[in-house]
Amino acid sequence: MGENILLVGELDGERLSSSSEDLVGFANSISKDLGFTGIIFALPTDGSLGRETEGKIAESISKASRNKVELVFMENPAFEHPHPLLLTDALEAFVLEKHPEIISFPHSTLYCQIAASLSTRLAAPVVTGVEAFTCKNAQPVFERCLMNGRWKALVSPAASPWVLTLNCGAFAAPNEQNSQVNVIRQKFLKTNDRYAHLGMEQSTVQDSSLEKAEVIVSAGRGMLAGPQWLDLIREVIGILKNAALGASRPLCDAQMLPYSCQIGETGRQVAPRLYLALGISGAPQHLAGMRGAQCVIAVNSDPDAPIFNRADYAVVANAAEFLPLLVKKYHETMSEGDN
Ligand SMILES: Cc1cc2nc3c(=O)[nH]c(=O)nc-3n(C[C@H](O)[C@H](O)[C@H](O)COP(=O)(O)OP(=O)(O)OC[C@H]3O[C@@H](n4cnc5c(N)ncnc54)[C@H](O)[C@@H]3O)c2cc1C
Numbered sequence: 001m002g003e004n005i006l007l008v009g010e011l012d013g014e015r016l017s018s019s020s021e022d023l024v025g026f027a028n029s030i031s032k033d034l035g036f037t038g039i040i041f042a043l044p045t046d047g048s049l050g051r052e053t054e055g056k057i058a059e060s061i062s063k064a065s066r067n068k069v070e071l072v073f074m075e076n077p078a079f080e081h082p083h084p085l086l087l088t089d090a091l092e093a094f095v096l097e098k099h100p101e102i103i104s105f106p107h108s109t110l111y112c113q114i115a116a117s118l119s120t121r122l123a124a125p126v127v128t129g130v131e132a133f134t135c136k137n138a139q140p141v142f143e144r145c146l147m148n149g150r151w152k153a154l155v156s157p158a159a160s161p162w163v164l165t166l167n168c169g170a171f172a173a174p175n176e177q178n179s180q181v182n183v184i185r186q187k188f189l190k191t192n193d194r195y196a197h198l199g200m201e202q203s204t205v206q207d208s209s210l211e212k213a214e215v216i217v218s219a220g221r222g223m224l225a226g227p228q229w230l231d232l233i234r235e236v237i238g239i240l241k242n243a244a245l246g247a248s249r250p251l252c253d254a255q256m257l258p259y260s261c262q263i264g265e266t267g268r269q270v271a272p273r274l275y276l277a278l279g280i281s282g283a284p285q286h287l288a289g290m291r292g293a294q295c296v297i298a299v300n301s302d303p304d305a306p307i308f309n310r311a312d313y314a315v316v317a318n319a320a321e322f323l324p325l326l327v328k329k330y331h332e333t334m335s336e337g338d339n
Contacts (some may be wrong), residue, residue: 004038005031006100008091010108011043014053016060018168018269019106024064025173026104026130026166031067033135039069040098044087047075047187058181064173068180076188081197082110088117090188095122100161104130107165107265115163125157128165131284145284149306167284168265169291209244210263215274216293218246218263220286222279222300223319224256232323233278239330246270246290248280264289278319282307 005027009020020043027039041061049057058071074094078086091114095103103118105111107129119126132143141156142164210216217237223229237243246268247261263270265285271292278299280286287310290296298311299319308314315322 025171046080213244215243220280
């Protein structure tokens with residue numbers, strides 16, 4: 001087994017994105033099982049971070065990693081904005097210099113594109129959306145979900161390096177380590193005019209109610225079957241304290257609810273005390289946004305729905321019929337309390 005694992009992270013403002021922190025959690029586990037000793041954390045930047053910010057990033061990696069880390073700030077002014085072609089060029093050169101056994105990225109749109117291009121250039125196997133792994137005869141077997149979590153594929157790449165994208169939240173890192181992090185700044189001056197970045201716009205919705213809510217009532221495609229489903233959900237939210245409305249992606253795609261309600265990998269990450277999932281199948285991309293929920297109640301008409309694997313309480317029912325019963329029961333209980 002070779003020595004190096006290359007983790008390629010991304011910034012969220014001036015901090016590591018949470019899915020980049022998860023890369024370190026993955027490196028901790030796989031190094032323990034397969035004996036990797038060298039962890040390289042590459043972070044593309046435009047070169048303007050400043051020493052203080054770089055120090056804070058190094059500190060967060062130090063707290064998460066159980067191994068010594070070489071943190072490489074890959075600098076190019078064009079990395080101010082995501083540039084998949086240029087980043088692939090830079091990473092290809094970097095990989096040929098460092099010879100890592102594993103190259104792992106967060107499972108984001110940008111990095112799925114880069115993972116695919118890089119694996120083609122290196123003739124390396126790629127496994128996207130990795131959720132877990134086990135080791136058999138000193139070989140890793142990676143797990144990924146298919147068909148919205150109904151099937152699990154087990155994949156063992158035959159040749160290295162292995163290019164992986166890791167699902168958000170699948171490999172949480174501890175926060176109490178104090179590993180050595182050596183900072184290196186490396187300039188990548190190549191330019192690439194095959195891709196024009198025209199701009200970035202911050203979402204106009206800066207609503208933080210979902211992140212602050214203690215209870216989230218989340219609607220999925222299954223709710224659409226019932227009439228007045230939104231009224232029913234609003235009624236439930238009205239009777240619960242500090243509750244907010246969430247949704248799975250199909251409802252936002254169908255413009256039934258705004259994207260600010262979307263929970264998941266490409267939506268909001270939430271950690272309420274109670275998460276009520278109504279008519280949601282439990283696709284990995286949705287679970288990635290609600291992993292932090294303390295208690296999950298799932299209502300689904302399909303007893304085999306994957307969401308039940310994550311649920312603390314499973315209600316096999318038509319959600320549109322279940323909600324009025326829930327509201328009725330609440331009012332009955334409250335009026336008993338009054339008497
Ligand atoms: C790159 C990428 C990123 C993505 N990001 C996200 C994301 O951030 N968030 C997200 O949510 N999705 C995301 N998705 C989509 C995700 O893969 C799933 O398609 C989506 O989460 C499914 O939503 P759903 O559970 O509402 O719908 P479905 O998978 O269609 O499930 C509907 C469920 O409702 C149940 N049902 C039907 N009728 C009833 C009823 N009357 N009562 C109770 N239950 C009923 C069904 O049994 C089923 O389990 C992403 C996909 C990709 C490829």
